[in-house]
Amino acid sequence: MTEDRARRTDDAPQVLALDDALLGAEPVHAFAFDTVEGAVGPLSFSFENYKLLVTEQPAGTLSVATWNLLNVFDEIDDGGPATPEPSQAEQARKRGKIVRGIVDQLRAPAVIAVQEVEKLALLQAVAAETDRYAASRGRVTRYRAVLLEGNDERGIDVGFLLDEERVAVGDVRQLGADTGSTGACQDGPDGNLVYDRPPLAVDVRPVGAPPTARVTVVANHFKSKFGGTPANDFFEDCRVEQAQLLRDNVRGLPQVALLGDFNAFRDSRILAALGAGGYADTVDAIPADRRFSFVFQGRVQFLDHLVVSPALRGRVEAVDSSKLDSDTPFPRFENDPTTGFSTSDHDPLISYLRLPATHS
Numbered sequence: 001m002t003e004d005r006a007r008r009t010d011d012a013p014q015v016l017a018l019d020d021a022l023l024g025a026e027p028v029h030a031f032a033f034d035t036v037e038g039a040v041g042p043l044s045f046s047f048e049n050y051k052l053l054v055t056e057q058p059a060g061t062l063s064v065a066t067w068n069l070l071n072v073f074d075e076i077d078d079g080g081p082a083t084p085e086p087s088q089a090e091q092a093r094k095r096g097k098i099v100r101g102i103v104d105q106l107r108a109p110a111v112i113a114v115q116e117v118e119k120l121a122l123l124q125a126v127a128a129e130t131d132r133y134a135a136s137r138g139r140v141t142r143y144r145a146v147l148l149e150g151n152d153e154r155g156i157d158v159g160f161l162l163d164e165e166r167v168a169v170g171d172v173r174q175l176g177a178d179t180g181s182t183g184a185c186q187d188g189p190d191g192n193l194v195y196d197r198p199p200l201a202v203d204v205r206p207v208g209a210p211p212t213a214r215v216t217v218v219a220n221h222f223k224s225k226f227g228g229t230p231a232n233d234f235f236e237d238c239r240v241e242q243a244q245l246l247r248d249n250v251r252g253l254p255q256v257a258l259l260g261d262f263n264a265f266r267d268s269r270i271l272a273a274l275g276a277g278g279y280a281d282t283v284d285a286i287p288a289d290r291r292f293s294f295v296f297q298g299r300v301q302f303l304d305h306l307v308v309s310p311a312l313r314g315r316v317e318a319v320d321s322s323k324l325d326s327d328t329p330f331p332r333f334e335n336d337p338t339t340g341f342s343t344s345d346h347d348p349l350i351s352y353l354r355l356p357a358t359h360s
Contacts, residue, residue, distance in 0.1 A: 060206055060213060060355045061317065062167070063109040066259040066304060067348035068221070069098060071156075072117040072126075083118075083154050091122075093337045099130045101324050101340025101348065102161070108134055108141050109350055111204055112161040113219035115197075115261045120147040123159050130161070140165055148174050152196045158219040158260060160202055170203030175218065175249040184237035185223070194238075194245050197221040199258075201250070206355060213355040215312070216253050220246065220260035222270065225303070239264060243273040251277070256309040257353070261346060266302050278310040282319040282351055290321050293347040306351050319351040 073084045074091065086094065102108055108130070117123050127143035134141040146169075147159030162169050177198035186192045197220075205214040223238045239262070250256045258279065264270035271281055283291065283302055293304040306319060324340050326347050333342035 060209055060357050062111065062204075062206055062213075062215065062353045062355055063107075063350060064111045064113075064215075064217060064257055064259065064306070064353060065106055065109040065348055065350040066113040066115075066219070066261075066306065067101070067106075068115040068261045068304065068344055068346035070116055070344035070346065072098075072122050073155075074118060074122060078155060080155070081153050093335065094343070095126055095129055096337035097340055097343040098126055099133045099340075100338065101322075101343050102130055103134050103137055103139070105322055105324055105340050106348060106350055108139060108163065110163045110166040110206075111202075111217055113200075113217065113259045114159050114161065115219070115221040116156045117147060117159050118155050118157070120145060120159070123147050123161070127161055144169060146172055146200070146202060148172070148198075148200060150174070150177065150195070150197045151193055156197065156221075158197055158200045158221050160200065160217070160219055162202065162204065164207075166207055167204040168207055168209075170205075170214070172200070172202050174198040175201050176245050179245060181238070181241060184241040194242055196223070199246055199249070199260075210356060215255045215257055215353065215355065216250065217257045217259065218246070218250065220258060220262060222260075222262045222264065225263045235263075236269065239268075239270045240273055243270045247274055247277040247279070250309070253309070255311045255315075255355075257312060257351075258307040259305065259349070261304050263303050264305070266305075271305065271307070274307055279307045280310075280313050282306045282308060282316050283321070283349065285316070285319050286321050290323065292326065293321050293349060294326060294345065304346055304349050306349050308353075312353060315354050317352040317354050319349065322348045322350060324348060 071084050072094065073086060075085050075087055077085055102112065106112075114123065123145035127145040130143050131141050141163050142165045143161045144164050145159065145161060147157050150157050175198060176195055179194045180192045181194050185194050200219045201216055203214055203216050205211070222242050223235050225235060243262075246258065250258070258274065262270055266281065266283065275281070283293075283305055291302070293302050308316060324347055325342060325344050328341040333339055336342075
C-alpha cells in the first residue's frame, strides 16, 4: 500500500522537506496532501533530513496582496476635517513598520494594493525604503508607487506598490470617479458621487510573460461602516451601488483581481453583487482558524477581500491572511519600528496566481 505521509513509527521514511527559510526565498504555500511542483533550489541535509531550499517559484506566478495601512498622513494641515498630522519622526516609525511587514512577513509581493494613504509622496517614500530594506535582506526589488487623488473628505486614497523587477506595468486609471449615484450614495460629504475613494485599476503582467498573462488589478476602499447600524442600512446600500458600478466598469476584461477594504462581510450583499458577475471571493480558501482580517469588539470577521474574475478562478494557487495586526497586542508593538507587527488595524491578505507560461 502506498502511503502519502510519514508516521512517527516508520523506521526509514522517505521525506524531502521544502524549506522556504532562505533569505529572499518565496514562501511555500501548501496544505497537507497537496502536490507541489516546480520548486527550485539547492539540496541540503540537516537535522537528519534532506531539504530542498526553495529559491524561486515557477515562472508566471504572480503574488498579489492588499493592506489597509491605517492613516498614512504627513505633518501638513491641508484644511478640512481634522486628520492626524504626525511628526516626521512618527512618519518614519510608521514607514519602517510598513516596510518590515512587506519584506519580512509578506515576502515582498509583486503587487500590493494599499488603502488610507494621504499623498503619492508618502507612498513613494515607502517604496524607496522598501527597496533599501529588501536589499539589506539580500533581495532585489524595484517598487513603483502609484496613487491618484480621490474625493475623500479626509484625503485618504487607494494606491499600489508595484515591483517592476517582476511585473510590467501598463495602463493606470480610476474607475467611476465622476459617476453620480442613482440614490443610495446621495447627499453624503462628497455630494452625490458613488465613490469617495474611486477604485484604482492597473494592468500588470509578469516580466517576460506573454500578453495572455495580463491581469487587471483593482484597489478598492468602499464606504466606511462607521456609524452604520442594523436599523440604518444607508451605508450598506451605498456599498452595494459601489460594487455594482465596479462590476460594470470591469465587464469584458478577461483576468481581473478586485482587492482591498470593501468594508463588507463575507455574506454581505456587496459580495453577492460581485458574485452575480461571476466573481469569486478567494478568502473562503483560507484555513478556518485564520479566516479573518479584522477584529471588532472581540469578534473576528472579514472586511478585506481578494475577488477574482471567472478566468482567474482556477489560477489561484494559494491565499492567506497574514496575522500582522489583528492577532498581535498593539501596546506591545505599535511603537516598535523594528517589526511589522501592529502596523494597522487590518491584516494584509495575499494570494498567488499561476498565469500562462512565459515565453522561452
